[in-house]
Amino acid sequence: MPDRLLSLVRSLSDSYSEILFLQRAWPGALMLAATFTVPSVGTAGLVSVAAAHAFASFIGMGAAFLETGFFTYNALLTGLGIGSLFQITPLSLLLAATAGVMSLNLSLILNSLFRQFLQLPILSLPFVIISMVVYLASLGYSNLLVREDAGLLAAWTPQALPTVIDGFLRALGAILFLPYPLTGLIFALVLLLYSRILFLLAVLGYLVGTGLVALMQGAPDSAYLDPNNFNFILIAMALGGVFLVPSRRSLAIAAVGVMLAALLMSAVKLFWALYGLPAFTLPFNLVTLSLLYVLILVGYPMVADRIGATPEDTLDDHLNRRHRFPLEPKRVVLPFSGEWSVWQGFDGRWTHQGLQTHALDFLMLRNDSSFRGDGLALTDYHAWHKPVLSPVRGRVAMVHDGVPDNAPGKLNERDNWGNWVSIDTGAGWHVIIAHFAQDSLQVKAGDWVEPGTRLGLCGNSGYSPQPHIHLHVQAGAMPGEATLPFLVQDYRKSGGRFVPAAVPAEGDRVAPLHPDDHLLTATALVLDSRWRLENQVGETRELHVRMNAAGETCLDSGKAQLFFHRDTGQFYFYRLEGHDPLLAALFRYLPRLPLSHQPGLWWKDVLPMAVHENRASRHLLNLARLLAPDLGRIDYQARFVGRREIEGETSDRQGARETFHILLAEGQGLLQRIESNGQVLQMRPLQPTHGDTDTDITAPRETPS
Structure with missing residues (x-):
């Protein structure tokens, strides 16, 4: 029962927070308290949202519903509106409860329709519709008593307050039907802190x-004190920082939206006045x-595909993914073993033009030459009859064999692709590998292949002057369609750099990387296992490997959650939620780890704002990144110096550098020790608790279908 009551209180607070696009309970609790500066407003709002909760529980929406205030903030707004109009009586409370249930039902209906057909949020549209219904219906309810008092604290107004500040605070308070400077000041402080x-x-x-309204009307005081100005505030917040990634362009779009609203609001007020509606x-x-x-x-x-707890989180997540994780979902591995060279890349100067822009040709070089002797x-x-491997998991859709290989320097213009294999990935796209040697194919249509499955031998069939491997992605199975963009993942390029995913450039020398057993073991964080993280001053955290409702796995310290993932070629952390300096340090020094160890293999990364140690500077940098996204950027570089040892450094744009040394775990547990400028971080296993301790949730879970 205490847990259920706590969930209910948190959900009620979340309903208040949602009105200002906030996602934590404490702002909602402050806003709830502020509404009681006018008792009728606070009481009616609470009754309305409580009625919505009660009805939701009655119809079986259950605990999942109680975890958020998303479906009840419209009911809350409706109740607050009723409390701003009428005195608290049994009849007005009954009206508030009824309107709350109506708002809940309409919220559920509109949310389903908007998400499915328009991909849009419902905002406060249910509140607008239900409030109009209630307002019109109440015109015939003579037993409802109109509220006359404004409330002692709510009516307090500083005498020397400039009109523009007075108007801003009143507009902010009016969002919750409290158009008074004191309540507006409370909400302004909540926004500033949050x-x-x-x-x-x-x-x-x-x-x-x-x-804009002041310019149009020629009456600044009237424009500043219009009680409907809260619409400008809500539009700017929604477009500038919630549904769009905060940026200079988002600020411009928000400004355009506000100017459109100025025109629309003038028209709406005149039209609605005919019916006596606000x-x-x-x-x-x-x-x-x-x-x-x-x-x-x-x-x-810049439409946000993941809305963070704050606009700062949304911006950091966007920049984090832009710098660290290319968005292109179509990915392949290199179709060979050993080191090859990119002979012709995307938009290549010979045949990779027009519909065939997105394609790669690989050949093998020795001493900067593709052949020995006179060629x-x-x-x-060197590439002749080398094994050609599957670059993806999928089913062979079509094959074509029997085309003779050309003599060096000759071209077959009739059979352009020569001998080829088409693989259906099952994701709406096919991979085409072409120019195999005649009669060398080792797969047939219908065969299932995994990355690394041998397909045949490199040849010189088709439009090919020398033995090489052609690779591209397209929608259909038959070669010749328009090529599609794709990325190559998990490879080493010239100079020993690990590349998680990119398009190799023409002239790059590239080689595939394959996971090592000891790194797979070290990064196998088992669901429900527990680990102890400790720094040099004895500060400790007990980390619990958990999975959230979205299927994401994290290290949970109780103060924060550090989310991680392991794919076929790397382990990486990608998001820190909450505040925990120890988890932030772990993220800072080991954001990414290749699963293939090669002496001297090195890699780069860009660290998110969440790893900044100073919270005050982080807040300032987050605000400044609205105009300068790379401000506060921290670059990361690391390399293997031993089987379990890593050395590296971080550097920012101001020239500050920090070196570190990492000793990875011998078995499970990711790492044993991190040292950096006198700081030490150690990680060791604790006795696992009950649960699915045999499940490695970092392992790929895909299976052939």
Whole structure:
């Protein structure tokens, strides 16, 4: 029962937080308390959201519903609106409860429709619709008593407050039907403490909107004190920092949205006045939803595909993925063993043009030459009859064999692709490998292949002047369609650098990498296992390997969660939620680990803002990155110096450098020790608790279908 009550209280607080796009309980708790500066507003809002919760539990929405305030913040807004109009009586509370249930039902319906057909959030549209219904219906309810008092604290107004500041605070308070400077000040402090970007957007939205209206009307005081100005604030926050990745462009789009709302709000107020209705948040909903839909329709790249707890988190996550994880989902491994050279790359100067732009040709060089002797015979070529391997997992869709190999320097213009294999990945695209040696294919249509399965031998069939391997990706099975972009993953390029995923450039010498058993063992973090993390001053954390509802795995310290993943070629951390200096240090010194050990193999990375040790500087940098995204960037470089040893350094744009040394675990446990500038971090296993201790959740879980 205590846990259920705690979940209910947290969910109620989340309902208040959602109104200002906040995702933690403490801002909601402060906002809840602030609503009781006008008792009728606070009481009606609480009754409405409580009724929505009770109805949700009654119809069996269950515990999952209680984990969020997403479906009840519209019910809360409806109740707050009723409390702002009527005195607290049994009838007004009954009206608030009924309206709360109506808002919940409409929220569920619209959320399903909007997500499925429009890919849009519902915002406060259910509140607008239900509030209009309640407002019109109440005109005939003579037993409802209109509220007259404003509340002692809520009505307090400093005498010397400039009009523009007074208007901003009133507009901020009006979001929760409390258009008073004191409540607005409370909400402003909540925004400032929670997210500096949201606070800045609120100020900019208000200034742009009221400034435009003041210019149009010629009456600044009237424009600044309009109670509907909260629409400008909500639009700026939604477009500038919530649904779009915060950036200079997002600020510009938010400003455009606010200017559109200024025009729309003037029209809505005049039209709705004919029916005696206020504008509510209709301008905010119409402008935000219409602009979001257009941006999604045109494929605008800064629409946030993962909304963080704050705009700062959304921005950091976006930059983290942009620097560390290329977005292209079509990936292959190199179709050979040993080191080969990229003879012709994407948009190559010979045949990789037009529809065939996205293709790679590989040949084998020795002493910078592709052949020995005079190169007049096919057997002179280093690539001749070398094994060609499958670059993907999938099923062989088609094969073509029997085309003779050309003499060096000759071309077969009739059978352009020569002998080839087409592999269906099952993901809507095929991989084409071409120019095999005649009668060398070792697979047939219908065969299942894994990365590394031998397909045949390198030859010189088709439009090919010398033995080489051609590789490209396309939608269909028959070669000749338009090629599609793709990435090559997990390879070593010239100079010994590990490349997680990229398009090799023309002239690059590349070799595939294969996982080593001891690195696979070290990175096999078992579900429900526990580890102790300790620094040089004896500060410790007990880390618990957990899986969240989305199937993501993390090291949970109780203070924060460090999310990780292991694919076929690397182990990496990718997100830190919460605040824990020890987990941040682990992320900082080992953000990525290749699963293949080769002496001298080195790699680069870019660290997210979450690893910054100073929280105050991190807050300032996050705000500044709105205009300069690379500000505060930390570059990372590391290399193997032994079977279990890694050395490296981090550096920022101001020239500060930090070196480190890592000793990896001999068995499971990732690492044994990290040392850096007098800091020490050690990790060791604890006795595992009950649970699925035999499940390695870092191992790939794909199976042939």
